Amino acid sequence: MTIEPPAPGEPRRPLGPRDPGDAWVVAPTGERYWGRFGAAGLLAVDPDRGVLLQHRVSWSHFGDTWALPGGARHEEESAWDAALREAAEEAGVPASAIRPRVLSVLDLGYWSYTTVIGDVVEPFEPVISDPESRELAWVPTDAVTRHPLHPGFAGSWERLKALLPVRPAVVVDAANVMGSVPDGWWRDREGAAERLLARLGSLARQGIPAAALELPEHTWYPHWTAVVEGQARGAEATDGIDVVRAEASGDDALVAAAERLVDAGNRVTVVTSDRGLAQRVQDAGAAVRGARWLLDLLD
Incomplete structure (x- = not known):
């Protein structure tokens, strides 16, 4: 040159x-x-x-x-x-x-x-x-x-x-988030899951503000995981989002995903409004945010 x-x-x-x-x-x-x-x-x-x-x-x-x-x-x-x-x-x-x-x-x-x-x-x-x-x-x-x-x-x-040691990760209880929006998801759970995954993909590319995860003041790009279950398991994946397709209990699959990420040194936030599930993931070392927290970010 x-x-x-x-x-x-x-x-x-x-x-x-x-x-x-x-x-x-x-x-x-x-x-x-x-x-x-x-x-x-x-x-x-x-x-x-x-x-x-x-x-x-x-x-x-x-x-x-x-x-x-x-x-x-x-x-x-x-x-x-x-x-x-x-x-x-x-x-x-x-x-x-x-x-x-x-x-x-x-x-x-x-x-x-x-x-x-x-x-x-x-x-x-x-x-x-x-x-x-x-x-x-x-x-x-x-x-x-x-x-x-x-x-x-x-x-x-x-x-x-x-x-460098701060490694945020977000695990989404897809069924719980879908169920919080009355958009007819019950008629097409797979389609509703795909819409949610697509919106999560856009958010993953955009990044989220530090305050949302109580992190140092920068724009963050967490590792995103969505857990789908039942009729939503066939939803097509989206770039930037790891999809866990629960073969049995969606709650058990979500807790297992959170535990793996915590054990790997990530600062994990689980998105669910299910109180019983929230307690289980907190016991595993993760923080919890309700479905509305995520919906506000998506909007």
Whole structure:
């Protein structure tokens, strides 16, 4: 790839057509930040290998430091899409390998940087795929600060590190939620379940505010599980939602799903208005929200 000569003090950039977002933003105090529409980076978390860091080439902005794969957002591009695009361009990260967990935003008013924390669900090896990377490496979280870090990343690392153990998960008692809405579900339980799963899928892609789950103030993307039973077991699945099809007792299947997630270290919230079931999942270590809580989020 051809690199254009930089102006004094500026990093070199590839020649060719640019997105309008590829430009500097100058702060009132004179500092410059890359990305007219802000910037985003991916903090990919692998449970066995740590976090993926990029060793930046010496001619880049704050060169020869370690940071996250990331860069300028395009106009109208979401932070999630920007982080995945930049991670693919700079480190060969497959989009299918990452499940988003939380978006953390540094907003200066005139410029913003969004760190997308995503869990590796399909192991992969990073690949240096553009000239801005000198090295890519999986780094254990307790070894991150042993590297010379980009100032922006260094300033946010402790805050980001504190979020890594927080793994929210929501388990939905589909029958109970369906039954709380008089939309004729009793005539077509499978169709009603599919409608609910589709709405859950949209919510999973959108994320939910921290206050809804009493989590640190960010936008969160919980691991979603829906338990369907009886005539609803044939409902077609939706991307982003794990579906448990109860062969016998739906309550037992839901409790088992909650227990598995709790045992795996997740902060689990079960959605049901069934008092007996609520007590069982609380005994298993999960929190409980009623069906109205979820319906308000869906609306």
